[in-house]
Amino acid sequence: MNYLHLVVTSLTGLLLFLGSVDMPNTGDPKSAPAVHVSPRYIEDSLEETAVPNMVTAVLADYRGFDTLGEAAVVFTGAMAVLLILRTRREEQ
Amino acid sequence: MKDVATSTIVKVVCRRLVPFVQIFGLYVIMHGHSSPGGGFQGGVILASSFMLLVLSDGLETVQRRFSVAMVTIATSTGVLLYAGVGVLCLLLGANYLDYSVLPSAEPRSLGMLVIEVGVGITVTGALVSIFYDLLSFE
Numbered sequence: 001m002n003y004l005h006l007v008v009t010s011l012t013g014l015l016l017f018l019g020s021v022d023m024p025n026t027g028d029p030k031s032a033p034a035v036h037v038s039p040r041y042i043e044d045s046l047e048e049t050a051v052p053n054m055v056t057a058v059l060a061d062y063r064g065f066d067t068l069g070e071a072a073v074v075f076t077g078a079m080a081v082l083l084i085l086r087t088r089r090e091e092q
Numbered sequence: 093m094k095d096v097a098t099s100t101i102v103k104v105v106c107r108r109l110v111p112f113v114q115i116f117g118l119y120v121i122m123h124g125h126s127s128p129g130g131g132f133q134g135g136v137i138l139a140s141s142f143m144l145l146v147l148s149d150g151l152e153t154v155q156r157r158f159s160v161a162m163v164t165i166a167t168s169t170g171v172l173l174y175a176g177v178g179v180l181c182l183l184l185g186a187n188y189l190d191y192s193v194l195p196s197a198e199p200r201s202l203g204m205l206v207i208e209v210g211v212g213i214t215v216t217g218a219l220v221s222i223f224y225d226l227l228s229f230e
Binding site: 048049050051052053055056057059060061064065067068070071072074075077078079081082085086 | 124125127130131132168171175178188189191198203208211214215217225226228
């Protein structure tokens with residue numbers, strides 16, 4: 001059974017590694033995100049959102065759905081700790 | 093960790109520091125728009141102020157003011173607030189989390205402020221909740 005876990009983990013790692021080969025190089029000015037998305041954020045975000053902090057504009061507006069997921073992850077983490085530690089205390 | 097800090101230095105420094113840390117945390121949350129910061133960072137700073145208070149005054153004193161139930165409610169309220177803004181946008185006739193329909197002169201800025209506050213409440217609640225759980229675990 002443990003060998004099965006090892007095989008599954010290795011295969012997943014291999015897949016992720018193979019996927020990372022196709023990623024653009026760091027700082028490549030001709031990569032897809034640097035050509036399409038970034039100029040739009042840099043040029044239009046202040047006009048569109050009236051927020052001077054571009055990072056916040058991307059995080060909370062353009063990528064608002066992603067940040068909702070992040071907040072949910074933080075919430076889930078707290079609930080997991082709560083469930084594990086508090087139920088154990090009641091068992092004792 | 094039921095006992096309170098015995099060192100006068102720890103006690104005084106923690107108590108004096110807490111209001112400033114909390115004001116700074118609120119500032120970081122509210123000014124996420126125009127300066128580096130936002131809900132996650134400000135929430136962590138706010139939560140650290142409660143940890144300082146636990147160091148100086150003990151867990152029970154802090155829990156009398158900011159009870160376990162309140163912390164849990166705060167943790168879920170933040171996410172609810174965030175998702176609620178999304179639903180409000182839906183009700184006003186736009187896409188989920190499309191703030192441009194909110195009733196304000198700068199609607200997208202307002203929407204971002206509200207969700208940053210929501211994230212701040214969640215992060216504060218989550219960290220304090222985990223801190224309480226770890227401290228009371230025996």
